Amino acid sequence: MTNKDTEIRTQIRIPKSVHTWLADRAKQNDRSMNAELVRILRERMEAEKQAKDAA
Template structure:
């Protein structure tokens, strides 16, 4: 990860629980899961903007 930035986010409990379970399923930390979701979405946005 290049030059990581610390970010605090307040999440509803149900979203936190879902993220934590999803992270476990994917053998990632909670932070790693959030980054993976955001990177995937970022990639989708970039490919949509090309069209």
């Protein structure tokens, strides 16, 4: 399985303050900005799933 099978490439526009915050978090966690953003989104997805399952 290649990345083309499991990933898509996209562009987003974010406020400069969000970009700065994300860049700082990525640097602190020794990750790329992409990896940090994916981690944050996955955590949020899991939290929402758990809240839905608990309801």
